[in-house]
Every structure is written in C-alpha cells, then in structure tokens.
Amino acid sequence: xxxxxxxxxxxxxxxxxxxxxxxxxxxxxxxxxxxxxxxxxxxxxxxxxxxxxxxxxxxxxxxxxxxxxxxxxxxxxxxxxxxxxxxxxxxxxxxxxxxxxxxxxxxxxxxxxxxxxxxxxxxxxxxxxxxxxxxxxxxxxxxxxxxxxxxxxxxxxxxxxxxxxxxxxxxxxxxxxxxxxxxxxxxxxxxxxxxxxxxxxxxxxxxxxxxxxxxxxxxxxxxxxxxxxxxxxxxxxxxxxxxxxx
Amino acid sequence: xxxxxxxxxxxxxxxxxxxxxxxxxxxxxxxxxxxxxxxxxxxxxxxxxxxxxxxxxxxxxxxxxxxxxxxxxxxxxxxxxxxxxxxxxxxxxxxxxxxxxxxxxxxxxxxxxxxxxxxxxxxxxxxxxxxxxxxxxxxxxxxxxxxxxxxxxxxxxxxxxxxxxxxxxxxxxxxxxxxxxxxxxxxxxxxxxxxxxxxxxxxxxxxxxxxxxxxxxxxxxxxxxxxxxxxxxxxxxxxxxxxxxx
DNA sequence: CGGCTTATTGACATACGTCAACTATTGTGG
DNA sequence: CCACAATAGTTGACGTATGTCAATAAGCCG
Numbered sequence: 123x124x125x126x127x128x129x130x131x132x133x134x135x136x137x138x139x140x141x142x143x144x145x146x147x148x149x150x151x152x153x154x155x156x157x158x159x160x161x162x163x164x165x166x167x168x169x170x171x172x173x174x175x176x177x178x179x180x181x182x183x184x185x186x187x188x189x190x191x192x193x194x195x196x197x198x199x200x201x202x203x204x205x206x207x208x209x210x211x212x213x214x215x216x217x218x219x220x221x222x223x224x225x226x227x228x229x230x231x232x233x234x235x236x237x238x239x240x241x242x243x244x245x246x247x248x249x250x251x252x253x254x255x256x257x258x259x260x261x262x263x264x265x266x267x268x269x270x271x272x273x274x275x276x277x278x279x280x281x282x283x284x285x286x287x288x289x290x291x292x293x294x295x296x297x298x299x300x301x302x303x304x305x306x307x308x309x310x311x312x313x314x315x316x317x318x319x320x321x322x323x324x325x326x327x328x329x330x331x332x333x334x335x336x337x338x339x340x341x342x343x344x345x346x347x348x349x350x351x352x353x354x355x356x357x358x359x360x361x362x363x364x365x366x367x368x
Numbered sequence: 369x370x371x372x373x374x375x376x377x378x379x380x381x382x383x384x385x386x387x388x389x390x391x392x393x394x395x396x397x398x399x400x401x402x403x404x405x406x407x408x409x410x411x412x413x414x415x416x417x418x419x420x421x422x423x424x425x426x427x428x429x430x431x432x433x434x435x436x437x438x439x440x441x442x443x444x445x446x447x448x449x450x451x452x453x454x455x456x457x458x459x460x461x462x463x464x465x466x467x468x469x470x471x472x473x474x475x476x477x478x479x480x481x482x483x484x485x486x487x488x489x490x491x492x493x494x495x496x497x498x499x500x501x502x503x504x505x506x507x508x509x510x511x512x513x514x515x516x517x518x519x520x521x522x523x524x525x526x527x528x529x530x531x532x533x534x535x536x537x538x539x540x541x542x543x544x545x546x547x548x549x550x551x552x553x554x555x556x557x558x559x560x561x562x563x564x565x566x567x568x569x570x571x572x573x574x575x576x577x578x579x580x581x582x583x584x585x586x587x588x589x590x591x592x593x594x595x596x597x598x599x600x601x602x603x604x605x606x607x608x609x610x611x612x613x614x
Numbered sequence: 615c616g617g618c619t620t621a622t623t624g625a626c627a628t629a630c631g632t633c634a635a636c637t638a639t640t641g642t643g644g
Numbered sequence: 645c646c647a648c649a650a651t652a653g654t655t656g657a658c659g660t661a662t663g664t665c666a667a668t669a670a671g672c673c674g
Binding site: 166167183185186187188208209210212213223224225227228230233234256257260263264266267268270271272273274275277278279280281282284285286287325363365 | 412413429431432433434454455456458459469470471473474476479480502503506509510512513514516517518519520521523524525526527528530531532533571609611
C-alpha cells in the first residue's frame with residue numbers, strides 16, 4: 123500500500139524524470155504517512171530530515187516567535203517577562219506541493235514549523251536522498267529550481283502585499299485568487315479554510331478579518347459560512363488595486 | 369573591457385562550473401553596464417529579458433502598488449479616486465547576487481522593479497541563454513536551486529518578521545544581522561544604506577524608523593549618522609526576540 | 615435540545631502612518 | 645573657507661488601522 127502511494131509521488135512533475143535507479147531508491151527509502159488535522163510534520167529549529175511531499179490534504183507553514191511585552195522599560199530580565207508564543211501562517215501548501223525544500227537542499231534547520239490543516243497523506247523522502255538527486259539527476263535539479271522559482275514568487279507577492287496593502291485589500295486579493303483568474307463578472311467561491319487560519323495567513327487578527335469581510339459587503343462580496351458570492355469581480359479588483367502579476 | 373567584466377561573472381559560484389561552450393556563449397551574448405545610483409534595471413510588469421548579475425554595488429527590488437483612499441464609500445469610479453503610487457523595497461541585493469532569477473526561469477513578467485541604490489556594475493545575461501543553461505548544464509541547475517533556496521529563506525524570514533514582529537524589533541534584528549553573527553558583547557556597525565531606503569525595506573515609514581532608533585537607545589544602541597554602536601548584543605537580541613535561524 | 619466550538623461585534627488601547635515644522639548634514643558656488 | 649541652498653533626518657501632533665479583551669451570536673454535533 124505504501125508503495126502504491128509512493129508511486130503517486132513519482133507522478134508529480136518534480137519527480138517525473140528521475141532515472142530508474144533513483145525511482146527505486148525513492149521507493150525503498152521513502153515512506154507515506156496519513157496524518158490527521160493538526161499533526162506537526164516538523165518544528166522550527168530542527169534539522170531538515172525529510173522532504174515532505176503532500177499527496178493529499180493541506181499543510182500550513184507556520185512561523186512562531188516568542189512574544190513579550192517587548193517594552194523597553196522592562197529590562198533584559200528574562201524572569202520578569204511575560205512570554206507568550208505567537209504564531210503566523212507563512213504559506214499554505216496543497217496536494218502536489220513540497221513543504222520546505224530550501225532547508226532540505228541547504229541542510230539547515232527549518233525556519234518554520236509545518237502543521238496539517240486538513241487530514242493529509244504525506245510522503246517522507248529522506249533529505250540526503252533528495253540532495254543526492256540534486257547532484258546526480260540532471261532533470262531533478264531543474265525541476266527543483268522551477269518549483270523554488272514559483273514558491274519564491276508566491277512569497278514575494280505576499281511580502282509585497284504585506285508591505286503595501288491593507289488587511290482588507292489582502293483579503294480581497296485572496297478571494298480574487300480563488301475565483302480562478304476571471305477578470306470580470308460574478309463568482310461563487312467556497313473558502314477552503316476556517317477563519318482563524320485565513321486570518322493568520324493574511325497577517326491579521328480573526329476579529330479584523332470579520333470586520334474586513336463586513337466591509338467588503340459594500341462592494342458586493344457576500345460571505346456566509348464558507349460560501350462566498352462576488353457580484354462583480356472587476357469592482358473588487360479595483361478596490362484591492364490588484365495587479366495581474368502572478 | 370567588457371570581456372574582463374564578464375570574466376568576473378564566471379568566477380561567481382553560480383557560473384563556476386559551466387562548460388567551456390557555455391562560458392563562450394555567455395561571454396558572447398552577455399554584456400556589462402555601469403549604472404549610476406537610481407538607475408532602473410527593469411520595471412514591474414515587463415517580460416524578463418535578462419538575468420541581472422551584480423558585479424559591484426547594490427540593487428533594490430521594489431514593489432509598487434497604486435495606492436488610493438481605498439475607502440469603501442468611494443465607489444468604483446476611477447476618475448474620482450486619488451491614485452498615488454506607493455512603493456516598498458522587498459529585497460536588497462549586493463555583489464555576487466542575481467536580481468530576480470525566478471522571472472527569468474519561468475519566463476514571466478517581473479513582479480517587481482529593480483533600481484540601483486548605489487553606483488553598480490551589472491552584467492546582463494539574456495534570459496533564453498540562462499534557460500538553456502538550465503536544460504543543458506547539469507551543474508548550473510543545481511547552483512540555481514541552491515541560490516533560490518537561499519533567497520527563499522531570506523524572503524520567508526522577512527515575511528515572518530513582518531507578520532510577527534514590531535517595526536522596532538525588525539530594526540533591531542536588522543542591526544544584529546549586520547554585526548556578523550556574534551551572540552554577545554559589543555559591536556560597531558556602519559549602516560550600508562540611507563534611512564529612507566532602510567525604512568522602506570523594513571516596511572515602515574522613515575519617521576517611524578527615527579522613532580524606533582530613538583527607542584533602541586534605551587537598550588544600548590547608539591546611532592549617529594551611519595555609525596552605530598551596540599553596547600550589548602545579547603540585550604538587543606532578547607529585546608528583538610531574535611531566533612538563530614538563518 | 616444543550617453544550618461545544620467558531621465567528622462576530624463592541625469598546626478600548628496601541629502601533630503606525632501622515633503632515634508639518636524644525637534641525638542637521640551635505641554639497642556648491644562665490 | 646564661508647554662505648547658502650538643497651537634501652536628509654528628526655520631532656511633535658494628530659488620525660487611522662489594527663490588535664486585544666470581553667461579551668454575544670451563530671454553527672455544529674452529540
């Protein structure tokens with residue numbers, strides 16, 4: 123059964139052009155696990171042992187930082203500080219994605235933790251194996267570079283949004299990204315994640331997400347539960363100052 | 369003279385292991401330009417024509433978005449809107465770096481503009497050439513993957529900071545990153561960029577950067593002009609809740 | 615139906631952006 | 645080398661966006 127799942131991995135573009143020998147090693151050394159929601163795949167700070175490939179489900183990359191009052195008045199007296207862990211979702215990956223290939227390639231500790239946000243089937247491929255593919259499998263290095271290039275663009279778009287746009291605009295942009303690229307007319311969408319997760323991903327509080335949703339009502343965006351209706355995509359686009367760069 | 373500069377390109381890790389034929393093509397098809405400060409290498413939205421390699425100097429990747437009142441009350445009446453271009457620095461690259469390799473690989477329009485923030489010598493390598501290297505030069509694809517992996521980590525760190533930490537904390541973290549990795553003791557730093565640029569990069573207004581610098585004074589960070597003195601690195605680290613993940 | 619979680623709303627505090635005035639620094643021509 | 649202008653940086657006052665806490669409402673599931 124595991125073998126069957128690993129065969130699925132071989133079907134992904136990233137692994138499609140591996141040599142027979144490499145395919146064999148992958149099937150021999152990799153394994154598949156089914157994870158419930160909220161399973162931790164790895165934690166921030168630990169060494170990159172595996173490349174995680176999502177066969178089905180959905181995984182959030184979450185960054186955490188000890189949060190304190192961070193007030194200047196309170197001196198560097200660790201004891202007296204109120205330290206609460208704060209976290210933010212940096213990226214959400216779905217089927218066919220690879221969770222953090224950068225740490226694996228560079229053989230460095232993960233900068234973030236990964237947690238399933240839906241029941242998921244995950245393939246675990248040993249990091250040294252992946253690194254050896256990079257040296258020995260010509261097509262693999264190229265596929266990895268392409269994958270990383272796409273991921274880089276996703277992140278830089280997010281960073282741009284974070285630095286230049288309001289929470290409400292980011293929300294609008296997110297909704298547009300779910301309405302599969304149409305430029306105008308109406309759209310009906312189902313939100314794939316719960317509010318808390320979405321808020322964390324968009325970089326705002328859940329409370330503000332609610333308020334932002336309420337605000338969007340006035341430009342023809344109606345949300346109830348996970349069901350969403352956009353009356354006029356163009357109107358939302360203009361509100362969000364969305365460019366077409368993907 | 370150009371050839372001499374292009375030879376420098378060949379010395380960078382990214383191009384170090386190219387075949388002789390590839391080196392020849394690179395020297396034949398690439399060229400070098402010296403740019404003053406504030407030169408635009410390319411603009412957001414245009415197709416990726418070249419891979420830009422920084423031989424010396426410094427280049428900012430800057431994202432821009434039309435900014436408006438973005439008020440819900442004002443309807444989608446483009447005429448009545450006050451549209452001002454807002455921009456933010458997404459990343460700063462220095463000698464040895466490659467500016468936006470992602471767009472070149474994917475053959476997509478740039479998502480951001482690039483502007484020199486210091487006089488710079490830039491090598492222009494035609495995008496199709498780079499893409500052909502990816503297919504035909506085994507070592508190049510790997511080098512590109514490694515480079516992209518590093519860039520991905522830089523971006524994700526920034527995104528994490530943006531979502532989890534205050535402006536002052538980001539500033540502190542930046543100063544620490546300039547004090548070449550020491551964990552404690554004092555440090556003396558020279559800021560490599562002006563305040564406006566730094567503020568934009570850290571995702572805050574220049575005014576707030578000033579105030580943040582003032583705040584840091586109370587934890588032993590003294591800045592005058594571009595010269596910076598940190599009394600106790602550990603103190604700053606604890607204030608900024610800096611983790612050690614790079 | 616009742617108890618649980620999840621989402622919304624309101625009141626309030628805080629961080630941050632903006633505008634304007636002021637000061638410091640840099641550069642330039644006499 | 646000084647005087648002056650131009651640019652860059654700082655400071656204060658103020659408004660807005662967003663986070664936080666608490667209370668309420670709405671879904672969800674046994």
